[in-house]
Amino acid sequence: MLPGLKQFDLTGRNAVITGGSKGLGEAMAAGLASVGANVMLVSRTEGEANAAAAQIAEQFGKKAIGFRADVTSEAETLAMAEHAINELGGIDILITSAGINIRGPIDGVSFDEFKQVQDINVNGTWLACRAVLPHMKKKKSGRIITLSSTLGLVGLANRTPYTASKGAITNMTRALALEVADEGITVNAICPGPFLTEMNVPIADTEDGKKFIVGATALKRWGELREIQGAAMYLASDAASYTTGTMMVVDGGWTCQ
Numbered sequence: 001m002l003p004g005l006k007q008f009d010l011t012g013r014n015a016v017i018t019g020g021s022k023g024l025g026e027a028m029a030a031g032l033a034s035v036g037a038n039v040m041l042v043s044r045t046e047g048e049a050n051a052a053a054a055q056i057a058e059q060f061g062k063k064a065i066g067f068r069a070d071v072t073s074e075a076e077t078l079a080m081a082e083h084a085i086n087e088l089g090g091i092d093i094l095i096t097s098a099g100i101n102i103r104g105p106i107d108g109v110s111f112d113e114f115k116q117v118q119d120i121n122v123n124g125t126w127l128a129c130r131a132v133l134p135h136m137k138k139k140k141s142g143r144i145i146t147l148s149s150t151l152g153l154v155g156l157a158n159r160t161p162y163t164a165s166k167g168a169i170t171n172m173t174r175a176l177a178l179e180v181a182d183e184g185i186t187v188n189a190i191c192p193g194p195f196l197t198e199m200n201v202p203i204a205d206t207e208d209g210k211k212f213i214v215g216a217t218a219l220k221r222w223g224e225l226r227e228i229q230g231a232a233m234y235l236a237s238d239a240a241s242y243t244t245g246t247m248m249v250v251d252g253g254w255t256c257q
Contacts, residue, residue, distance in 0.1 A: 003238075007237055007238040007239035008035055008233060008234070008237045008238075008239055009035060009036055009237070010032055010035045010036040010037035010093075010233075010236060010237060011035075011036030011037075012036070013032075013036065013037045013038070013092040013093060013236070014037065014038045014039075014040075014084065014088035014089060014090050014091055014092050014093070015029070015032045015037045015038070015039045015040070015091075015092065015093035015094070015095065015236065016039075016040045016042060016080065016081070016084045016091055016093070016094050016095070016128075016132065017029045017032075017039060017040070017041055017042065017094075017095040017097055018042045018069075018071050018080075018094075018095070018096050018097055018098040018124065018128050019042070019043065019071075019096075019097035019098030019099060019147075020039070020040075020041030020042055020043060020049065020052065020095075020097060021041050021042075021043035021045065021048035021049045021051070021052045021066070022043075022048065022052065022197075022198060023097075023195075023197035023198055023199065023225070024097055024147065024192060024195060024197060024225065024228050025041070025095065025097030025098070026041070026052050026056075026225075027225040027226065027228050027229055028095055028097065028145075028228060028229060028232035029041055029052070029056060029064070029095075030056050030059070030060070030229070031228075031229030031230070031232050031233050032093065032232060032233060032236055033056050033057075033059075033060040033062045033064060034060050034229075034233075035233055035237070036062065037062065037092075037093065037236070038062050038063040038064065038088050039053070039056060039062065039063075039064045039065075040053075040064075040065050040066070040067055040080075040083070040084045040087070040088060041053045041056075041064065041065070041066050041067070042066075042067050042068075042069050042071070042080055042098070043066065043067075043068065043069075043098075044068065044069070044070050045068070046066060046067075046068035048066075049066030049067060049068060050065075050066035051066070052066065053065050053066040054066075063088065065087055065088070067080055067083050067084070071096075071098045071120065071123075071124030071125075071127060071128055072119045072120055072123055072124050072127070073127075074127055077124075077127040077128050077130070077131040078131050080128070080131060081131040081132050081135065084132075085135060090135065090139070091132050091135050091136065091142070092136075092139075092141070092142060092143065093142070093143045093144075093145070093236045094128060094129065094132045094142070094143070094144045094145065095145045095146075095147070095232060095236075096124070096125040096128045096129065096144075096145070096146045096147055097147045098120060098121075098124050098125075098128075099120060099121045099124070099147060099165075099199075100116070100117055100120050100121065100199070101117070101159075101161075101162045101199050102114075102116065102117050102161050102162070103158055103159060103162070103203070104158055105157075105158050106160050109160070109161060113161060114160070114161045114164075117161035117162060117164075117165050118161070118164065118165050118168075121162075121165035121166065121168075121169065122165050122168045122169060122172070125146055125147075125169055125172065126172065129144055129146075129176060129187075132144070133180065133185070136180075136183070136184075136185050137180070137183045137185070139184075140183060140184040141184040141185065142180075142183075142184070142185040142186075143185070143186055143235060143236045143237075143240070144176070144185065144186070144187040144188070145187075145188055145189070145190060145232060145235050145236065146169050146172070146173045146187070146188070146189045146190075147169070147189065147190055147192070148166050148169045148170045148173065148189040148190070148191045148247060149162070149166040149169075149191055149192060149193075150191050150192070150193045150249060150251045150254055150255050151163045151166050152166030152167050152168075152169055152170040152189070152191055152247070153170065153191060153247065153249070153255060154255055166191075169189060170189060170191075170247060173187055173188065173189040173245065173247070174245045177244045177245030178245065181244060186235075186240065186241070186243060186244035187244055187245065188235045188240070188243060188244060188245065188246050188247075188248060189246070189247045189248065190228070190231050190232065190235070190247075190248050190250060191247050191248065191249045191250065191251065192223065192228060192250050192251065193217065193223060193249070193250065193251020193252050193254040193255070194213045194214060194217060194222050194223060194251070194252065194254060195222060195223040195224075195225065195227075195228065196222040196223070196224075197225075200222075213254070216254055216257060217251065217252035217253050217254045218252060218253025218254075218256060218257065219252040219253055220252075221252065222252075223250065223251070223252055227250065228250055231248050231250050234248075235248065
């Protein structure tokens with residue numbers, strides 16, 4: 001008999017989620033905990049990470065801890081991995097959800113702002129992956145899930161910092177998937193479309209938000225946080241053992257038009 005639903009069981013697995021204290025990161029962490037995983041939520045704000053972890057622990061009865069780290073710091077991402085190994089007993093899953101978005105035309109965005117987006121989104125993803133990989137390689141198993149975006153696949157005006165960063169994550173994911181395939185590790189990206197996260201609240205009621213984002217989706221609405229959980233649960237599980245180097249688009253049909 002084929003295993004069916006049992007493939008999604010993450011009991012005994014340990015997950016690290018950067019940007020895990022809010023938005024899509026917190027939703028994905030809760031999704032993994034709901035199917036048995038222990039989780040460590042990483043944030044630059046320790047209080048937010050601890051509060052979100054406590055809520056997940058109470059709701060799902062799994063071990064959930066917070067940890068303060070800046071993903072742009074090599075030392076702090078290494079400390080993040082060490083803490084997860086010591087406190088959870090290992091790292092089976094990494095989700096790199098930490099990211100920012102600075103919008104504006106290219107002549108209206110400063111070079112420092114452009115570099116800030118690349119530092120957090122691109123460098124932060126690379127450093128987090130680099131920090132956990134020695135442990136995963138030693139175990140000959142692991143699941144890495146990066147957060148790209150629909151804007152890592154297509155363009156949108158006034159988004160050069162963000163599209164540059166997410167395009168980089170898209171190809172970083174593909175390259176890393178090839179690099180570690182022989183190590184028992186899969187690497188995939190989730191490409192969210194218009195989810196009404198804290199990052200997108202500023203444009204929710206603007207003409208841009210209504211016409212070019214929500215109005216351009218097949219489902220004609222913003223995504224709900226619960227709707228990102230299934231993709232993370234799948235990619236983190238044994239059900240995705242033959243899935244690597246892929247971009248899983250969750251966008252309400254935004255990129256199909």
